[in-house]
Amino acid sequence: MKKHTIAIIMAACALAACGGSKAEAEAERLLERASAEFQDKQYAKALLTIDSLRHAYPDAIDARKQALKLYQDISLKQAQDDLARTDSALQAVKARYAVLKDSVEKKRASLTATEAELSELNLTRVKRDSLQVRFDTQCAKIKYIHRKQKEE
Numbered sequence: 642m643k644k645h646t647i648a649i650i651m652a653a654c655a656l657a658a659c660g661g662s663k664a665e666a667e668a669e670r671l672l673e674r675a676s677a678e679f680q681d682k683q684y685a686k687a688l689l690t691i692d693s694l695r696h697a698y699p700d701a702i703d704a705r706k707q708a709l710k711l712y713q714d715i716s717l718k719q720a721q722d723d724l725a726r727t728d729s730a731l732q733a734v735k736a737r738y739a740v741l742k743d744s745v746e747k748k749r750a751s752l753t754a755t756e757a758e759l760s761e762l763n764l765t766r767v768k769r770d771s772l773q774v775r776f777d778t779q780c781a782k783i784k785y786i787h788r789k790q791k792e793e
Contacts, residue, residue: 668694668701672708677710684719688712715787723777728760732773738765 663783671694678687698704745762748754 648679664698665701665704668698668704669699671698672704675708675711679715679718684715685752689714691715708792713786713790717783717790720779720782720786724776725785727772727779731769731776734765734772738762738769741765 659745671690675690675694678690680683694701695705699786729783741758741762745754745758748758
């Protein structure tokens with residue numbers, strides 16, 4: 642009976658070893674797919690693929706380490722792209738706000754500013770402030786990702 646149990650355990654270990662390399666190969670395939678999606682600028686899809694890899698193959702350590710680096714690269718690229726778009730929008734809104742503020746302040750001094758002009762000025766200021774917060778957040782995110790990449 643003892644020999645039979647040992648044989649079963651050895652067979653199970655052999656199957657587990659074969660399954661491990663198969664899992665590692667499948668994890669590598671997912672990593673390659675995520676990398677290709679990143680190259681095609683399909684960032685959200687690449688992040689989902691990496692998430693699938695992490696959940697489906699928790700023991701594929703090498704692939705997970707590479708996936709973490711790719712995840713950081715994708716997050717960095719997304720943040721940089723969003724920062725560029727936000728900066729463009731912020732500069733446009735700042736310019737618009739400066740023009741509106743000068744106009745409305747002159748009219749306010751002469752007591753001829755309308756409710757619509759005051760409202761537009763306030764809404765433009767809110768939009769400017771919102772974009773500034775988004776800009777600052779993306780800058781902080783980029784700095785954080787750079788710091789994490791240097792740690793590795």
